[in-house]
Amino acid sequence: MSKRTVQFKIYRYDPDRDEKPYMQDISVDLEPSDKKLLDALVRLKVKDDSTSFRRSCREGVCGSDAMNINGKNGLACLTDVDSLPQPIVLRPLPGLPVIRDLIVDMTQFFKQYNSIKPYLVNDNPPPERERLQSPEEREELNGLYECILCACCSTSCPSFWWNPDKFVGPAGLLAAYRFIADTRDEATNERLDNLEDPYRLFRCHTIMNCVDVCPKSLNPTRAIGKIKDMMVRRAV
Amino acid sequence: MKIAKHTYDAVIVGAGGAGLRAALQLSESGLKTAVLTKVFPTRSHTVAAQGGVAASLGNSTEDNWHWHMYDTVKGSDWLGDQDAIEFMCRKANEVVVELEHYGMPFDRLDNGKIYQRPFGGHSQNYGQSPVSRSCAAADRTGHAMLHALYQRNVRAKTQFYVEWMALDLIRDADGDVVGVTAMEMETGEVSIFHAKAVIFATGGAGRIYYSSTNAFINTGDGVGMAARAGVPLEDMEFWQFHPTGVAGAGVLITEGVRGEGGILRNAAGERFMERYAPNLKDLASRDVVSRSMVTEINEGRGCGPDKDHVLLDITHLSPETIMKRLPGIREISIQFAGIDPIKAPIPVVPTCHYQMGGIPTNYKGQVVAPKGDNPNTPVTGFYAAGECACASVHGANRLGTNSLLDLLVFGKSAGETVVEDIQSGNLRLKPLPDDAADFSLARMARLENQKDGTNVHEVRLAMQRTMQKHAGVFRFSELLQQGVTAILEVAEQAKTTEIKDKSMVWNTARMEALELDNLIEVAKATMISAEARKESRGAHVRDDAPDTAEFPNGRRDDEWLKHTLWYSEGNRLDYKPVNLQPMSESVDPIALATRTY
Numbered sequence: 063m064s065k066r067t068v069q070f071k072i073y074r075y076d077p078d079r080d081e082k083p084y085m086q087d088i089s090v091d092l093e094p095s096d097k098k099l100l101d102a103l104v105r106l107k108v109k110d111d112s113t114s115f116r117r118s119c120r121e122g123v124c125g126s127d128a129m130n131i132n133g134k135n136g137l138a139c140l141t142d143v144d145s146l147p148q149p150i151v152l153r154p155l156p157g158l159p160v161i162r163d164l165i166v167d168m169t170q171f172f173k174q175y176n177s178i179k180p181y182l183v184n185d186n187p188p189p190e191r192e193r194l195q196s197p198e199e200r201e202e203l204n205g206l207y208e209c210i211l212c213a214c215c216s217t218s219c220p221s222f223w224w225n226p227d228k229f230v231g232p233a234g235l236l237a238a239y240r241f242i243a244d245t246r247d248e249a250t251n252e253r254l255d256n257l258e259d260p261y262r263l264f265r266c267h268t269i270m271n272c273v274d275v276c277p278k279s280l281n282p283t284r285a286i287g288k289i290k291d292m293m294v295r296r297a298v
Numbered sequence: 299m300k301i302a303k304h305t306y307d308a309v310i311v312g313a314g315g316a317g318l319r320a321a322l323q324l325s326e327s328g329l330k331t332a333v334l335t336k337v338f339p340t341r342s343h344t345v346a347a348q349g350g351v352a353a354s355l356g357n358s359t360e361d362n363w364h365w366h367m368y369d370t371v372k373g374s375d376w377l378g379d380q381d382a383i384e385f386m387c388r389k390a391n392e393v394v395v396e397l398e399h400y401g402m403p404f405d406r407l408d409n410g411k412i413y414q415r416p417f418g419g420h421s422q423n424y425g426q427s428p429v430s431r432s433c434a435a436a437d438r439t440g441h442a443m444l445h446a447l448y449q450r451n452v453r454a455k456t457q458f459y460v461e462w463m464a465l466d467l468i469r470d471a472d473g474d475v476v477g478v479t480a481m482e483m484e485t486g487e488v489s490i491f492h493a494k495a496v497i498f499a500t501g502g503a504g505r506i507y508y509s510s511t512n513a514f515i516n517t518g519d520g521v522g523m524a525a526r527a528g529v530p531l532e533d534m535e536f537w538q539f540h541p542t543g544v545a546g547a548g549v550l551i552t553e554g555v556r557g558e559g560g561i562l563r564n565a566a567g568e569r570f571m572e573r574y575a576p577n578l579k580d581l582a583s584r585d586v587v588s589r590s591m592v593t594e595i596n597e598g599r600g601c602g603p604d605k606d607h608v609l610l611d612i613t614h615l616s617p618e619t620i621m622k623r624l625p626g627i628r629e630i631s632i633q634f635a636g637i638d639p640i641k642a643p644i645p646v647v648p649t650c651h652y653q654m655g656g657i658p659t660n661y662k663g664q665v666v667a668p669k670g671d672n673p674n675t676p677v678t679g680f681y682a683a684g685e686c687a688c689a690s691v692h693g694a695n696r697l698g699t700n701s702l703l704d705l706l707v708f709g710k711s712a713g714e715t716v717v718e719d720i721q722s723g724n725l726r727l728k729p730l731p732d733d734a735a736d737f738s739l740a741r742m743a744r745l746e747n748q749k750d751g752t753n754v755h756e757v758r759l760a761m762q763r764t765m766q767k768h769a770g771v772f773r774f775s776e777l778l779q780q781g782v783t784a785i786l787e788v789a790e791q792a793k794t795t796e797i798k799d800k801s802m803v804w805n806t807a808r809m810e811a812l813e814l815d816n817l818i819e820v821a822k823a824t825m826i827s828a829e830a831r832k833e834s835r836g837a838h839v840r841d842d843a844p845d846t847a848e849f850p851n852g853r854r855d856d857e858w859l860k861h862t863l864w865y866s867e868g869n870r871l872d873y874k875p876v877n878l879q880p881m882s883e884s885v886d887p888i889a890l891a892t893r894t895y
Contacts, residue, residue: 076801076803077803078801078802078803079801095546097547097634107755107806107807108755110798111754111755111797111798111799111806111807111810112798112799112801112807114804114805114806115806116337116341117514118337118341118343118513118514118515119341119343119345119346119513119514120513120514120549121346121549121550121630121633121634122629122630122633123345123346123438123441123626124337124340124341124342124343124345124346124513125340125341126337126338126341140633161484161803161804162801162803162804163804165804168338172338176452179452179453180449180452181400181401181449181450181452181453182399182400182401182449184399188399190395191355191395191411192355192395192398192399192404192411192412193398193399194406194409194410194411195406195410196406196408196410197405197406197407197408199406200403200404200405200406203403207403207435207442207445208438208441210340210345210441211338211340241401244401244403246401247401
């Protein structure tokens with residue numbers, strides 16, 4: 063088997079050592095078993111242990127290793143390394159403060175997620191057994207509940223870049239609709255009130271970057287559209 | 299050196315399913331609680347669980363907790379403690395229904411109830427026929443559960459310390475637990491968390507093996523911390539090899555695939571499980587299926603150019619069923635095996651998956667250790683739940699879907715016990731010892747100043763290859779003996795690991811070196827406990843304890859119906875009896891019997 067070498071251009075910044083960020087050119091030899099970009103990054107870390115990035119499940123379900131790969135947000139563990147033009151340019155997710163290298167501060171992202179009350183609201187005393195829900199009602203949650211909070215979508219959204227403190231962003235709005243769509247949730251009106259504001263919902267201009275980058279093939283734009291529809295129907 | 303100190307009623311380490319479930323109990327009780335977690339809660343490895351959570355709801359087939367209890371005891375090869383198993387199976391409906399009330403998006407039956415599917419080793423009427431007991435959200439049950447639990451904690455305003463790695467347990471002169479030390483990743487600073495109670499919910503350590511379904515973060519941090527603090531580890535020789543990891547990649551393919559009708563085939567296309575488990579076939583217990591697969595491969599009936607795997611076939615299922623019930627599996631197969639399971643079978647191989655042993659606890663979640671005549675004396679102030687703990691409900695082999703149940707039941711139970719112990723005044727804030735942080739600071743300083751040391755990656759790899767070769771699906775007396783020597787050598791190398799990166803900010807090299815210390819404790823415990831147990835039981839099957847008429851399956855109840863306890867200091871082994879008595883007098887013990895499926 064011929065040797066596979068990949069060339070990287072990686073955003074590096076360690077506030078403890080570097081005055082300012084720089085792009086590092088570095089290459090690494092891969093083993094035949096290295097298939098994903100994450101495998102290559104782990105291999106690179108053996109060579110230079112200061113290369114910093116988050117990772118955990120390596121199968122696209124924990125949402126840790128989101129980064130900007132050749133200009134597009136994605137998960138390193140779900141990206142085939144051989145499919146990428148080289149040098150592979152890696153940057154931290156755009157729009158969030160960088161802590162170090164590819165590690166961003168996600169406080170603002172989670173603040174927006176928390177702001178939509180991401181939990182079921184139903185103040186009726188629960189029955190002894192499960193609340194009933196038909197398979198069709200449950201199906202309404204498909205495409206919504208699978209979100210892994212990786213932030214690929216929100217950090218690819220120009221509206222979120224401009225107003226991260228005011229616009230909820232695609233991930234948060236997808237979660238908002240996940241609860242609106244749940245027949246067990248009884249807070250639809252409060253949830254709509256919570257979003258009725260020039261910024262929180264209506265900064266979405268259907269640019270659809272979120273749909274383009276979602277590693278789980280979810281569609282926040284559609285969910286946002288449904289919330290907007292409900293808003294309009296409520297008003298008339 | 300001045301070091302920051304935080305004071306709480308209770309500190310929970312870990313924010314996977316068990317930690318989050320415990321946190322709910324504490325937050326809702328009003329106790330001042332901190333949850334330390336080295337990853338954002340929804341990144342914990344509970345998120346990767348797929349097939350479901352067990353509860354005898356009986357939504358599509360008749361069921362009751364007695365049957366579930368029987369299956370679990372039998373699955374454990376009678377090494378599980380029957381009081382804890384009764385407790386878990388009786389509580390299952392309550393904790394699953396609670397989760398549904400929290401908003402968990404379970405799949406539904408036509409009548410609106412929670413969808414349930416069959417799973418390995420779960421049966422109706424004491425082993426007679428398969429039962430649908432696994433409550434599922436497609437094949438993303440762990441993800442749905444972890445998010446629902448996190449969301450409920452957002453509602454309960456639980457205080458999280460996200461991306462803080464716990465370093466060491468703090469015990470005072472009485473041996474009581476009074477807190478933990480932890481490092482904040484963003485600053486590299488070490489702090490003390492002083493508390494009346496500490497709950498460990500740190501998950502497993504599947505990364506001791508080279509080939510594992512486990513996440514990078516599964517480094518046995520709590521287990522390692524407990525061992526270093528003098529707490530024994532229970533039954534660490536028992537590791538579950540999941541039958542269906544993607545060959546070459548290790549990524550998990552849920553047993554739910556077989557629950558939905560998937561079939562394992564060898565190179566001849568034969569459904570070989572019919573020969574090994576004529577009754578439950580592909581849905582036999584995981585240890586049985588994994589051994590059958592390895593036997594097929596060893597006898598030359600494996601698939602592929604190297605005959606090194608078998609095939610998991612669902613091509614006979616309708617694409618609709620696959621898309622509806624197993625959508626995540628299809629994604630994983632396409633991503634990691636390059637195969638669409640609608641069209642072709644998935645190459646699979648047994649892969650390290652779950653740690654049955656751990657920190658010894660009782661069913662209340664209290665950590666217990668021998669003291670005087672009592673092998674189960676609670677360690678004051680110390681609690682544990684989930685995969686890091688050993689209650690022991692899984693014994694020598696865990697049934698699929700019992701891990702998500704374990705973390706719900708014992709996470710809740712540990713939380714309830716802590717609330718009770720604090721509110722009753724049994725637990726008070728004991729003074730911190732003067733040297734509370736010294737041990738952690740010494741570890742950090744050693745790492746900081748190490749010269750001409752060993753390489754973290756190389757030592758870790760040596761450990762993983764040693765474990766894989768010497769303590770795998772089948773175990774051999776000679777290999778185990780060599781394995782003990784080998785792993786102790788690796789442990790020596792781990793004492794002088796050196797990192798090049800000395801930054802204070804989000805230093806992942808330092809984190810990996812500290813994690814390796816924990817992995818090494820687990821690896822030593824595993825190898826030494828396994829070498830010593832001279833019988834075959836559950837997931838621990840060795841060549842010198844074969845299946846005979848006198849000792850079916852090689853199990854030696856006359857000598858080995860007991861729990862192993864391993865102490866890090868001096869690698870000392872001790873043993874304690876298995877509890878064969880259920881919790882309630884009205885419940886009959888499940889009598890010892892030979893395990894067949």
